[in-house]
Amino acid sequence: MQYQIIGDDIQYVKVFLNPGEKIYADAGHIMSKSSSVTIQAKMRGGILSAIKRELTGATFFVTELMGPGEVDIAGVFPGKIVPIQLNGKGILAESHSFLFAEDSINYDARLAPLAPAILGGEGLFLATFSGVGQVFLHAYGGLYEINLMPGQSIDIEASHLLALEEGMQFTVTRVGGFKTMLFGGEGLYFVRVVGPGKVWIHSITAQQMASALMPFLPGGQKGGLPF
Known part of the structure; x- marks a missing residue:
């Protein structure tokens, strides 16, 4: 698949699609397409996978696009588009980060660990991608990639974790005591990821963006108009 x-x-x-070449995208990210590109909504993976995606904050249907022609796809926040080549080893990703993937990529969702994932940041770890081909994610703000050696670990504030390679060990833990949670200025949960494997981290979160913009919106706490 060719892209720029x-x-x-x-x-x-x-994305430049040849005749018969197909990709599928998360709903709401397509900017434009050639008139020759056909488009349709699909459940992708059957009804069980679609239901699991819906429960974890992703979309029930995906949008399939088939060439020939060009398709323009974008994220909803400033940030970096992250192409990840899969060669049989899958990844687990934050459910709202998915943009699109080649037709050869399987898209599913993982319900476990559902409770700590929701508390940690709107369905973290729950989207899964496997197969051979490319999947494209969207990182909020800047992107940080790290390759962990066997036994090496890193603690990541839960809502900053974009994706990790399948098979890596990870645990979700609450931060400190009551004082830390109340006055620490960070999220309530951290993720400890243990190597070997690759981890993708984004520098800001959707919640941080929303908080930064709040004072400038109508009704904001600082300078916003009172309506």
Whole structure:
């Protein structure tokens, strides 16, 4: 599949599809397409996978696009588009980060560990991608990639974790005591990931973006209009 990522801090990706070549995208991210590209909604993976995706904060239906032609796809926040090549080893990703993937990629969802994932940040770890081909994610803000050696570990504030390779050990733990949770200025949960494997981290979160913009919105606490 041929593609071009355009832009720096606010990016979109232009995909060039050959006749009969197919991709599928998360609903709401398609900017434009050639008139020759056909489009339809599909459950992808059957009704069970679709239901699991819906429960974990992703979309029940995906949008399938088939060439020939061009398709422009973008994220909903400033950030980096992350192409990840899969060669049989899958990844687990934050459910809202998915943009699109090649037709050869399987898209499913993992319900466990559901409770700590929801508390840690809106369905973390629950989208799963496997197969051979490319999957494209969207990182909020900047992107940090780290390769962990066997036994090496890292603690990541839960809502900053974009994705990790399948098979890596990880645990979700609550931060400190009551004082830390109340006054620490961080999220309530951290994820400890143990190598070997690769981890993708985004520098800001959707919640941080929303908090930064709040004072400038109508009704905001600082300077917003009172309506």
